[in-house]
Amino acid sequence: MEKFLKEAEKYLILAGVLLFAVFTLPGFPSPYFIPKEILASVIISLALITSLTRSILKGEMKMSIGKFDIGVLLLAIVYLVASIFITPNKMEAFFYPGTTTFVLLSAIFYLIINQFTKRGKNSVLLALFxxxxxxxxxxxxxELGLFAKIPQLPEFMKNSAFNPLGSDLQSMVYLFALLPLGVAQIIKEKESIKKIFFGVASSVLIFGIILLGVNMLPGKPQAPVLPNWQTSWEIVIDTLKQSPLLGAGPANYLSAFNVYRPISYNQTNLWQVRFSSANNYYFTLITEVGLIGLAALVILLIAVYKRLVVNIKDKNWEIFSVAVLVVAFAIFPVAPALIFLFMVLLSVFSGSEEKSITVATNKIPSLIVALPIFVGIIALAFFGTKAVSAEATYQKSLEALVQNDAKNTYDYMVKAGTLNPYVDRYHASLAQVEMALANSIAERKDLTEDDRNTITQLVQQAISEGKATVTLNINRSGNWEVLAQIYRSIMSFAEGSDQFAIQTYTQAVALDPLNPELRIALGGVYYALEDYDSAISAFQLAAVAKNDYPNSHYNLAAAYAAKKDYDKAIASMETVLSLISKDSEDYKTAQTVMDQLKAQKSPATEATSQNLTPPQTVQETNVEPPITLPSEATPPATP
Structure with missing residues (x-):
C-alpha cells in the first residue's frame, strides 16, 4: 500500500508539471489562468492526501531539506501576509488574478518535489521538457489555423491569437528557459538514439521560439505592450514612500499604477492603457509586496547564485534554465506559468536528496501533523468550488449578454454575486445591467405606476451594487467611476444624484489623478448643473494632465462659451485645431464650432465627432415626478 501511494503521489505531481503550462478550459472569463489554479489545487490536494496517508500508515514522517527552502518559504509567507493585511480585495489576490495563490501553489509544488529522489527529479525535468x-x-x-478547423474545440482555441499561457511573450520565455534542458541532454547522453531524440525535441522548442518571436515583431497583433522602464520605476518609488514594508498588496498593481504613474506617461501612445504589472517581474514584486518581499527575493537569489556556481562546476548544465528565468524576470513581466516553472526548477536543483529531518516517528504524531492539512484541503475544496462555480456562472451571463438575452444576463449575474459576493467585477457588471434596464424603461413615452416602481427598484439595486463594488476595493478608481456613472445617468429623474455624482467622480479622480477622461466626466457633471466655473476648473486640469488631448480643450471651449467668455473659448478651440489633422472629420467639427464662437454664438451641443465630445446637459425624461433616493443611496465614505 505504501509503495502504491508513493507512486501515485509521484505520477500526480508529474502530471501537474506536464500539464500546468498548457492546461486551459472553456466556461470561464479567463480560460488560461483559472483552469491552471484548479489543476494545481486538485493535484496538490491529492498529492498531499496520498503523502500524508502514507506517512500515517508507515508511522514515520520525514522531510527533505533543500538549499532554497528559506527563500521560497519567506517569499510565500510575504505574499500571504501582504494579501491578508494590505490587498483591499482579497479575491483578487487569492482567486483571480490569484497572484498569491499561484505563488503559494508553486511553493507547495517546490516542497513536494523536494521529497523526490534524484531519479524522481529527473522525471520532473523530462515532464517539464x-x-x-x-x-x-x-x-x-x-499559426497554421489547425485548431480553427476542429469544430469540437471551444471558440477561444480557434482564435488566431490562442496561446495556452495567454501571451506569446510568456510562452517564448517559457520555451527559452526549457531549452538548456534539451541541450544539456544532447551533451551528456552517450546513446545516439537519445541524442537524436533530444536534438529533435530541442529543435521543436527553437521552432516555437522563432514562431513566437516573429509574431511579436513591432506592428504585429501579438507584439507585447508594456509600460516603459521609467514609468514602472517611478511607481515602485512612490509606492514604497506610502507603504514601504509590504507595498500596495498582491494583485493590486493597477491601483498603484493609477495613483503613482508619472505625468510623462500621458505623453506616450499608451496613455489610455492601464497596466496590472510593471515592465518586469522584480518591479511588480517590489510594488506589490514592498521591501520585505524584496528581502525575501534577495535571500532566494543569493541561494540560487551559490547553487549555480556549484552545479556549473559539476557540469550540471540544466541549471542554466534557472539562470534564464532569473534574467528574464528582470526584463519581462511574468505569468503564473513562469512562477510555477521557476519553483519547479528550483526544487529539482535544491539538493534536497542530500539532507532530511524526521518530523514524526509514529502514527499518532503523524496524524496530528496531518490533521490541519486535511482540514485545509477540505476548506479549499468547499470555498474553491463556490468561487469556481461563481466564475462559471458569470461567464454564462457574459455569453447571454452577447446574445442580447437580458433576462439570462441579469439572472446569471445575480447568481454569480450570490455564490461569491466578494468579487467586485460581478457587482460592477450587475450595476451596469440594472442601469441599462432602468434607462430603457425610462425612455418609454407613457410610464405607468408599475414602470415607475420598477425604475425605482432597479436604480436602488444598481446603486447598491455600485456601492458594493466600491466597498470591495475602495482604492480602485474604476470602482468609484462605476458608481459615479450610475449617479450621473439618473440625474434627470433622481433628486440628489447630482451631488452624489460629483462626490464619487471626485474620489475617482483622486485615485487616478492623471486621467483626463475622469476629469472631463467630472467637469461634464458641473456643466450639466450649469456650474460653469467648476466645469472650467475641471476641464483645465484635464488639459494639464494631458495637454495634447483635443477633447480636454474642446470641453473647455464649450464651458467658456456657455459662460459667454468667447475670447477664451476661441483660444481653446485654436488649441483644438492645432492638435488634430486637417483632413479629419474632427477638424471639420472643430472648425464649425470655431465659426460659431467667432460669431459670439454658443456652439450647438450636438457638434460631436469621433474624438470630440462636448459636455452634455441633463436630458429630460418621462419620469415625473422625479424619484426620491433613500438614505441608503448615499455613496460610501471616502478613505
Missing part, C-alpha cells in the same frame, strides 16, 4: 514540446506544437497549430 515535454510540456515545452506540447506548447511549441500548440503554437504551430495556432
Amino acid at each position: 515535454t510540456s515545452g514540446i506540447i506548447l511549441s506544437v500548440s503554437v504551430l497549430f495556432t
Whole structure:
C-alpha cells in the first residue's frame, strides 16, 4: 500500500508539471489562468492526501531539506501576509488574478518535489521538457489555423491569437528557459538514439521560439505592450514612500499604477492603457509586496547564485534554465506559468536528496501533523468550488449578454454575486445591467405606476451594487467611476444624484489623478448643473494632465462659451485645431464650432465627432415626478 501511494503521489505531481503550462478550459472569463489554479489545487490536494496517508500508515514522517527552502518559504509567507493585511480585495489576490495563490501553489509544488529522489527529479525535468514540446506544437497549430478547423474545440482555441499561457511573450520565455534542458541532454547522453531524440525535441522548442518571436515583431497583433522602464520605476518609488514594508498588496498593481504613474506617461501612445504589472517581474514584486518581499527575493537569489556556481562546476548544465528565468524576470513581466516553472526548477536543483529531518516517528504524531492539512484541503475544496462555480456562472451571463438575452444576463449575474459576493467585477457588471434596464424603461413615452416602481427598484439595486463594488476595493478608481456613472445617468429623474455624482467622480479622480477622461466626466457633471466655473476648473486640469488631448480643450471651449467668455473659448478651440489633422472629420467639427464662437454664438451641443465630445446637459425624461433616493443611496465614505 505504501509503495502504491508513493507512486501515485509521484505520477500526480508529474502530471501537474506536464500539464500546468498548457492546461486551459472553456466556461470561464479567463480560460488560461483559472483552469491552471484548479489543476494545481486538485493535484496538490491529492498529492498531499496520498503523502500524508502514507506517512500515517508507515508511522514515520520525514522531510527533505533543500538549499532554497528559506527563500521560497519567506517569499510565500510575504505574499500571504501582504494579501491578508494590505490587498483591499482579497479575491483578487487569492482567486483571480490569484497572484498569491499561484505563488503559494508553486511553493507547495517546490516542497513536494523536494521529497523526490534524484531519479524522481529527473522525471520532473523530462515532464517539464515535454510540456515545452506540447506548447511549441500548440503554437504551430495556432499559426497554421489547425485548431480553427476542429469544430469540437471551444471558440477561444480557434482564435488566431490562442496561446495556452495567454501571451506569446510568456510562452517564448517559457520555451527559452526549457531549452538548456534539451541541450544539456544532447551533451551528456552517450546513446545516439537519445541524442537524436533530444536534438529533435530541442529543435521543436527553437521552432516555437522563432514562431513566437516573429509574431511579436513591432506592428504585429501579438507584439507585447508594456509600460516603459521609467514609468514602472517611478511607481515602485512612490509606492514604497506610502507603504514601504509590504507595498500596495498582491494583485493590486493597477491601483498603484493609477495613483503613482508619472505625468510623462500621458505623453506616450499608451496613455489610455492601464497596466496590472510593471515592465518586469522584480518591479511588480517590489510594488506589490514592498521591501520585505524584496528581502525575501534577495535571500532566494543569493541561494540560487551559490547553487549555480556549484552545479556549473559539476557540469550540471540544466541549471542554466534557472539562470534564464532569473534574467528574464528582470526584463519581462511574468505569468503564473513562469512562477510555477521557476519553483519547479528550483526544487529539482535544491539538493534536497542530500539532507532530511524526521518530523514524526509514529502514527499518532503523524496524524496530528496531518490533521490541519486535511482540514485545509477540505476548506479549499468547499470555498474553491463556490468561487469556481461563481466564475462559471458569470461567464454564462457574459455569453447571454452577447446574445442580447437580458433576462439570462441579469439572472446569471445575480447568481454569480450570490455564490461569491466578494468579487467586485460581478457587482460592477450587475450595476451596469440594472442601469441599462432602468434607462430603457425610462425612455418609454407613457410610464405607468408599475414602470415607475420598477425604475425605482432597479436604480436602488444598481446603486447598491455600485456601492458594493466600491466597498470591495475602495482604492480602485474604476470602482468609484462605476458608481459615479450610475449617479450621473439618473440625474434627470433622481433628486440628489447630482451631488452624489460629483462626490464619487471626485474620489475617482483622486485615485487616478492623471486621467483626463475622469476629469472631463467630472467637469461634464458641473456643466450639466450649469456650474460653469467648476466645469472650467475641471476641464483645465484635464488639459494639464494631458495637454495634447483635443477633447480636454474642446470641453473647455464649450464651458467658456456657455459662460459667454468667447475670447477664451476661441483660444481653446485654436488649441483644438492645432492638435488634430486637417483632413479629419474632427477638424471639420472643430472648425464649425470655431465659426460659431467667432460669431459670439454658443456652439450647438450636438457638434460631436469621433474624438470630440462636448459636455452634455441633463436630458429630460418621462419620469415625473422625479424619484426620491433613500438614505441608503448615499455613496460610501471616502478613505
